[in-house]
Amino acid sequence: MNILDIIKTRRNIKKFKKDPIDKSKVMEWLDAATWAPNHKMTEPWEILFLGPETREQINHKTNFGDAPVVFVVISKKGKTEVEREENIAATACFVQNYMLAAWAEGIGTFWSSVAISQRNRDILNISDEYDVIGVISSGFPEEIPEPKPRVAITEKVKELN
Numbered sequence: 001m002n003i004l005d006i007i008k009t010r011r012n013i014k015k016f017k018k019d020p021i022d023k024s025k026v027m028e029w030l031d032a033a034t035w036a037p038n039h040k041m042t043e044p045w046e047i048l049f050l051g052p053e054t055r056e057q058i059n060h061k062t063n064f065g066d067a068p069v070v071f072v073v074i075s076k077k078g079k080t081e082v083e084r085e086e087n088i089a090a091t092a093c094f095v096q097n098y099m100l101a102a103w104a105e106g107i108g109t110f111w112s113s114v115a116i117s118q119r120n121r122d123i124l125n126i127s128d129e130y131d132v133i134g135v136i137s138s139g140f141p142e143e144i145p146e147p148k149p150r151v152a153i154t155e156k157v158k159e160l161n
């Protein structure tokens, strides 16, 4: 697939096959993700892989779709509110890079923010120095949802003088 096909065919996957995925591949995609743009090279992202006990504890509404690999992505807030916003933007780019790298090799991902509660932050021992960007599940897709159509970009564009 070329880059446009990868971008346009990725879907938020809610059901995964039980087949394991190679952790070294996950690390390869996370490594690729670190090439995300990030202002002042703050590299604000950190990853928490969730084992079965932790998953059980945080009691995710969707049960992670039975994904073989689940991790939480957190973003360092930094020194100012501006830096915090920049870091959240950079970490979102990081997540998208990961998802596209995985999808290029047939691995689907699910980005969820449902599990981000104070209770779960406490269980995961996430300090106030971090924003939680999402819980990312990865695995071979059991079902690939139909595309959700997008508003034409021409409707979102303004030409300013």
Ligand SMILES: Cc1cc2nc3c(=O)[nH]c(=O)nc-3n(C[C@H](O)[C@H](O)[C@H](O)COP(=O)(O)O)c2cc1C
Pocket (backbone or CB within 6 Å): 010, 011, 012, 013, 111, 112, 113, 114, 115, 133, 134, 145, 148
């Ligand atoms: C910050 C963020 C949080 C999200 N949280 C959830 C979530 O909690 N539950 C969910 O089903 N999808 C969640 N999604 C996925 C979106 O719902 C999904 O990307 C959107 O419906 C478009 O579908 P597509 O990615 O398959 O094109 C989230 C996406 C983002 C960027």
